[in-house]
Each structure stands twice: as structure tokens, then as C-alpha cells.
Amino acid sequence: MATAVMTTLDPKSGAASRGMSDIAIRNLFIIPTILFLIVFNIFPLIYSLGYSFTDFRASSPAAANFVGLQNYRELLNDPFIWSNFAITAKYVIVSVVGQVVVGFGVALLLNRTIPFKGLITTLLLLPMMLSMAVVGLFWKLLYDPSFGIINHVLGLGTFEWLSNPDMALYAVAITDIWMWSPFVMLLSLAGLSAVPKHLYEAAAIDRAGTLYTFFRITLPLVAPILMIAIIFRTMEAFKTFDLAYILTSQPTTEVISIRLYKMAFQEWQTGRSCALAYIVLIMILAITNIYVKYLNKVKER
């Protein structure tokens, strides 16, 4: 990094001769941040990589024994871990599809002349800015079979949401959809407003149908931004912890982050949990890679 430096300024401008050189300033500005992130993000990960090959338990004074790949082998052969991944996948699909349908749908509705559009948009965006844990907690009262407003409004009697093993995951996903559809809506609105008006006018002259216009003009042009929203939400839903942890304790809602948390901080299987953390980490990095590619693509447009 410190080698082969070219400054954007012409050296003849004289800046280099007064005060600190550009190279020194560049290094002073960039290196501390990189070091900070290495010390507090990368070093811990190396530390836990080491533990992932041991039987270390943070709750016991016994020294860690090297067990090689045993943790990884056992985890990958553990049907319960796979069921946690399956639950996570189901959760990701339900909540991301829900967010895209609701978020994109609302964006389509908002993409016309509507009184107080700015105010309404801001109000709709409010849920995603709030703390998932704190607001999520309150949904417990909303979902309550007897006192809950949801059952009252929908006329569902004493329908069980969170204490019903078949329903709990959907209940968590509904709360997530409520919180994060606004995010998809926000990005979709940006995409929709960037579609040139003359394309619609041309389509109208050609007497193109509404559906044709939507699938041939609107959707392809909004797709890149919508993709960003989808990948980002997929990643976040994959990592989900707060909502599911706060709302329920059903085995059917034990997403992978909750399994990891329990393994690490309740069962104190530190070595094993480090191995699981690595499996999760590799999956996340793969999605991040795709995400950043799309971010850069949209940026270049």
C-alpha cells in the first residue's frame, strides 16, 4: 500500500514542499482506520479460527485441546444444524419475498401524483429506522392471543401466533416485513423515478398494454436497484438474531444465529461455536461479494 504512490496533484503545485507531503497525509488518513479494523475485526476472527480447531470451553478452566477438523466434521454431519439452516432459509425466503412484494408494490402506488407524498414516504420509512429488539418486543403484545390488537382487528379470536410452532416463524417474518418493506420501497422509488418519462410516452403511443409496459420498461430498468435491495435484505435476514430471539423461543424459529448464540453463550461450547461461526462467515462473505459487485455496478451508471 505504501509503495508506488501517485498523487492526484501535480507535484509542481508546491503543495508537497509545504507542510506534510501528500503521501504522508494519505497514509496518516488511511492507515489508522485499516489498523483499527484489523485489530478489532480481523484479529478476533483469527483468534476464533484457532479456537475452532479445539474443544475449548470458555466456562471451564481446562486448557483447550487441539482436535483438528473434528468440530467442522461433526457440525456438517449434525442434522440439527442443517435443520437450523433450513429454518433460516425458510425465514429468508418468506421475509425477503414479503418485503419485495410489499415494498415494491407500495413504491408503484407512490410513484404517481399523491398529495403529501413526501410526508407519507417519510412516515412509511419510520419502522426501518427503529430498534428491531425494542420494537420487536412490543409486537409480543400485538400478537397476544387475547389482548392483542392483531387478532382483534382481523377477527381471529384467540389465534396463537408466537406460541404456535407452525406459525411462530411466519409471525417473526411478518414483523420483519413490517420493518423492512420500507427499505425495499425506498430503493424501488429511486429506481422508478429514474425511468425516463419518454419511454412511457412512447409505449402509450404504441398502445402498449399496462402489463407489457411494466414487464418491458419498468421492471428491467428498476431491476439493478431492486437487486441491491434483495441481496442486502437476504444477507440481513440470513444473519437475523434480534427479532427471532426476542419474540419467541420456539425450536421452529431457531435460526442459525440463535443456534450460534446458544452454543457459544449458553452451552459454552466455545471451540465448536467458533467452527460454526466460520461456516456462517464464509456464507456471508460469498453474499457480500455479490452485493458489492452490484453496488459498484449501480454506482457506475
Added chain:
Amino acid sequence: MAAVQTSGEKALNRVAIVAVLVITLIFLAPIYWIVSTSFKPRNLSTTIPPTIVFTPEVSPFVKLFTKRSQLREPPTAEEYAAAPWWERMVFDGGEKVVRDGKGNVQWSAYPNRFMNSLIVAITSTVLAVSMGTITAYGFSRFRVKGEADMLFFILSTRMLPPVVVAIPMFLMYRAVGLNDTHWGLIILYTAFNLSFSVWLMKGFIDEIPKEYEEAALVDGYTRMEAFFKIVIPEAATGIAATAVFCFITAWNEYAFALIMTNRRAQTAPPFIPSQVGSGLPDWTVIAAGTFLFLLPVAIFTFLLRNHLLRGMSFGAIRK
């Protein structure tokens, strides 16, 4: 033909407006329910069917801030008459305010947790934004070898699942005594927000024409002076927006706080759910605590409304 289309369009527009209003109401209903519950007397918070119309009162907030205990017998008439208005509200709810030997009112844990949240969120925001701004300037104005890879590295640290990072951090913090301290959380939140702050600030600084600084350099400014006197003021809006985003992220964070703190440095997000123990929780007190906790974020959201898109897309989409 054209006239028919317009009236059809008009009708469609009306339907859209109604639909938008209904959706907005549905989206705001949970927030309304939090706010309204925080002004309800306890016996109206869990009724069948739910109470929608009621006379608001502030007793949940009085209860939120005071330590209370169950009354074994109702207060005497003198006790009741001598009590200030807010203490009477607690009496009315069948509880009494706990006082120490000198008669001072005992506070609940809430104000302390709220303060912890403020300390941690503000300090980590200042650190993340100041480091993020200078680093963004470095990436924006100088050629850095492997810039794309470094920026990817920086962003990828943000994407790590909190629980994955928390396991080794917990062990390391335990070794150096940072568990359950403000600094422990501040460091984690700074690291978490730093990547965001670099990406967002880079976008803002990229938009400031280089010519401004070049002119200043020609006028005899050093690069540092040009940065502090030209770039920073030009980037002020961006810095403010980034800071608000970082503050909200740190303010809302739950998983790290749950794992790394338990009492002394505990912030509000893990504290508020911990009030729901066994038995029937007092939802009015939880709602009051939630309401006060959400209020700063709601205000910030309105101030930030024109920057939300940019912030939520890490600076990629600017509009």
C-alpha cells in the same frame, strides 16, 4: 377515446391514493400502539378487546423512572394527601414509591440504561465519523494501490454477523477486563460504523470539486489546511447525515450489547426486553420506556429524510 382514458386514469389514481393511505395507517399502527399504551393506566393495557379510546395519563412515565414496591395495604388518608401528584398515581396503581432512609426517591434502572445508551452511541459516533471522514478523504483524493480491494475489505467488516464477531471479542474482552464497560461497547460500535462512515463519506467528498482545494493550494494553503478549511466545511451536511446514521445504528444495536454487557454498561435495547420477566409484565411501563427510546430516532428520521436513500445504500444511490 382519450377522454375515457383520462377518467379511467383519474379513478385509478384515486384508488391508489386510498390504498396508500390505508397502507400508511397499517404501517403506523404498531407505533401508535406503543405511544398510546405508554399513556394508558395499567388496567387498560391488557383488556379484551383491546382498549382504543381512553383518557391518557402520565403514570407509566412516573413508574418508568421510579423504583416501586407492591402495597400491602392501601395508604392512609394523610399519607395520600401528603404525597405529591405523581406519587399518588403510583398509589392509585396499588404500588408505592421506594425511598431510602432519608426519604429520597429511588430511581429505577431505566435512566441509567438510557444514559449508557447515550454515552456509548455518542462517543462511538464521534470516533467513527471522524476516522471515517479522513479515511474517505484519503481514498477520494489520493491514488491508493488496491483501492477497490481495500474498500471491499472495509465494507465486509460491516457485514459480519454480530454473534460471529462477539464470540472472540467476548473472550478477548474478558482477558483485558473490557466486558460490561462503556469502552468495550464503544470500540465495537466504532468498528461496526467505521466501514459505513468511510463508504458514505467517500461519496460526499467525491462530490466536492477538487478544484476548490487546488485553488487553495495555489493560494499557499498546505494540504492539511485545505482539508480542514475547505473540505470539512463543504462536507458538513454529509458529515451530519453520516453522524446521524451512525448514532442510530449504535443506539439501536442489540446483539453486542446483550452479550458484552449485563449491568454497569448495559444499554437500553437489552434492558427494555429484560423487564418482561416471568408473570404478567406491565406493558404500560415497557411502552413508556420504548416510547422515550424511539423518540430521538423518530426525530432524526425526519431530519434525515432526504439522505435516507443514500445512507441505506452505503452511498451507492444518490438520486
